[in-house]
Amino acid sequence: MATRSMSIYLLKPGITVEESIKDNRGYQEVEAPSSVIPNLRVFLKPGNPKQPWWKTYLGVESTLSQQSNSAMAFVQRGKRVFALAFGAGHHLLKEDAFVHDFGTRVVLNAVDPNKLKSTDTLDPESSQRRRTQIPYDGDLALLSFTSDSSVLKSLTGKAKAEYSDLVRSVTGAASLRVTTPTEPGDLALLLKRLHTLYKSKDFRRTFPDIAQVRPVTDPAIVDPLNEQLAAAVFDLTAPIVLTVPDVLDYHDEAYVQFSGRGLSEMFDDVYIKHYREYVEGKGATAQSFTVDDLKHDELLLLDGNYEVRQRWSIFRSLVFETQEDEGYSYHFSDGAWFQVATGLLESLQEFLDPYWVDATLPPHTWTSEAEYNSEVSAATGSVCLDQTSMSPSGQTQVEPCDILRIGEQSIEFVHVKIGTSSATLSHLFNQAANSVHLLRTSEEAARKLLRLVEDKAGARTARHVADALESNAYSVSIAIVSHKQTPEKKSANLPVFSRISLRRVLIALKAMRIPITVQLIPDATDRAGRAKPRKPRRPRQPTPQ
Structure with a gap:
């Protein structure tokens, strides 16, 4: 039986199709026969025929053209709306319109833990990103995944036997990428079962440590956290640290300086106090200061001759943590937010403090x-x-x-x-x-x-x-x-x-x-x-x- 691949997003509760779509993206809604897929709405963006760049490069005289069409289909199932992306259709969705852990959770529940193929991971400490693939079925250990120091961004593998009638292989991140034999008339059933898998917590038994550290990408969560980050710059009691986000050789003479509002004085080391005084001297206040200021201003590293060696945004150079949800803390490092389970923090303290x-x-x-x-x-x-x-x-x-x-x-x-x-x-x-x-x-x-x-x-x-x-x-x-x-x-x-x-x-x-x-x-x-x-x-x- 033929299989098809598609990317599936789950809209947040209460978000309508109109509220999820970006403006001015060149998409047009077209009519689709609702008898095939109930509650279906389709938006298309035809591609423009273009000559491939290599035609001229190779001196080929034949007439050649290629184009890429894109589509986004919305299907309502009960009270929830699913978005199916084809081609570059995912660009139509607003970042804050969909559930950002939908794909990951479905895969963790649906995948056979002994038939994994690939992982995309992030090491928050060094900001290193890795894709590890194996040519045969394996588990997380074979994919070199370290649960206490790696953040799982994407996981690919074969589905468990009980889901093989719906999907053959699954890849999960913000969206769910599936290879499925499902016919259009059975799409509603597929979406229903995928939603059930998303709500399930069974993955905690199969992958007990995998969700201890998770990246936070949902704007609905990130934006308020960023507001706290900006406010913490002016809060003398806040646990915020300004640091050079790279390994330095302290044997070499080096100085630091701030830019973005004119050059600051130069200092021997990096301290949040200096940056706060710098922006205050330029008229910034706790009420006017925003995260955009952190992304605009820069930390400069100078050598012994006072020449700029490296530069980073202040945003990337901050370390901050706050506890928002019971059971979780949020940690900001190297320009990204991470949700860390309180249980992990407690186990770290229990292990480390005796040393x-x-x-x-x-x-x-x-x-x-x-x-x-x-x-x-x-x-x-x-x-x-x-x-x-x-x-x-x-x-x-x-x-x-x-x-x-x-x-x-x-x-x-x-x-x-x-x-x-x-x-x-x-x-x-x-x-x-x-x-x-x-x-x-x-x-x-x-x-x-x-x-x-x-x-x-x-x-x-x-x-x-x-x-x-x-x-x-x-x-x-x-x-x-x-x-x-x-x-x-x-x-x-x-x-x-x-x-x-x-x-x-x-x-x-x-x-x-x-x-x-x-x-x-x-x-x-x-x-x-x-x-x-x-x-x-x-x-x-x-x-x-």
């Missing part, structure tokens, strides 16, 4: 991370290994740690990082795990470490370190330098996706039987209040004629 200790290193009072590592090492009789590498020849550089603390019977690898941005912390956590794993698996890396220690602290200290490595008498400490004044909150000081990343690393280190602690180091510097004088630019040299 938290009071600060065992002195407060940060120097101008850079490199200077802190050097001065603290000297003051505590430790070995500074910052900006060194123990990686085997031909491999990517891997630092053993920043500070190697030497105890009487053991040693401690301390990894230090300034700031609590997700990208920065992910780099720190991975460094802690990768360095220990490399020491455990590479004799060359261990020898390089001992040579580094001997060069910096002498042969006696190197022998002590060698004995500690031989007897596994070593531990790891993650030290996060921050201006946050809430050490009692422990892991809650970190963005939620950093907590997820930290748990993953702690599990890996625990599997290697490595003792590990996490500490928050007070940042006592006044980097937040010090502007930099602007260096005059050199005149541009004329271009030779």
Whole structure:
């Protein structure tokens, strides 16, 4: 029996066909025989015949033309209206007119969990998007889906046997993409059963962890959250952080600046206070400030010569969280909103907080991370290994740690990082795990470490370190330098996706039987209040004629 593919949207309750359609999209409603599909309305957009670009490119003289027609069909079933998109018909729908998790929920309930084919996932921490496909039937594990750190954006697979008379394969995102043998006269029955699948919660048994972190795309939810985000810029008590949304090398001299309303002063580091004062100085108030201002204004990263190296919108550079619904929190990171189950937050806190200790290193009072590592090492009789590498020849550089603390019977690898941005912390956590794993698996890396220690602290200290490595008498400490004044909150000081990343690393280190602690180091510097004088630019040299 022939099958057909179509994309199906579910309109929100109470939304009419007229309310769901965008204006001026070139679509015209046409009459359709209601006897075939009851309650059917069809909108068409004929394509314009065009010559393919490659005809001229290849010098082909034959007369060629191609066109793509589009359609959107609306079918009412009971009190709900379904929209069926063909071609580029989905462009006719308003973003706030349809249910944004319809496709995902139907697929989670209808798909055979052992006959999956493809996943589209998002890593909120790094903003990496991946499509993973396998040439055979498999489960989520084979598709490399990590439930606590990946957001499922789309899932494709074969339908369960009990639904094979309706659909053969299903793909779910905001819409539902189905391959179905259903004839027009049975379309109403198909839509009814799909709606039943959408309302079902059975998927929670089959995929118990898959909905712990979900992207939020529905404008009806996003718009009020964005209003809260804009208001939080002026709220001194709000849990909002401005950060560079990328991994930075703090060994290089760098400054930050704001633009969009004229250039601001330059600063040594990124703080929401600076941005708030910048917009207030340009006349912005809590009442007039909107999310469009956040998308328009920019954060500039400057190098040591005060030249712009990178730039991001303020909108993308903010981290914020708020609890709106019972059982869920909403987290904003890298320009997107995510709904996080409260149960996940509670499990993260329960797992992470026991690793938290009071600060065992002195407060940060120097101008850079490199200077802190050097001065603290000297003051505590430790070995500074910052900006060194123990990686085997031909491999990517891997630092053993920043500070190697030497105890009487053991040693401690301390990894230090300034700031609590997700990208920065992910780099720190991975460094802690990768360095220990490399020491455990590479004799060359261990020898390089001992040579580094001997060069910096002498042969006696190197022998002590060698004995500690031989007897596994070593531990790891993650030290996060921050201006946050809430050490009692422990892991809650970190963005939620950093907590997820930290748990993953702690599990890996625990599997290697490595003792590990996490500490928050007070940042006592006044980097937040010090502007930099602007260096005059050199005149541009004329271009030779």
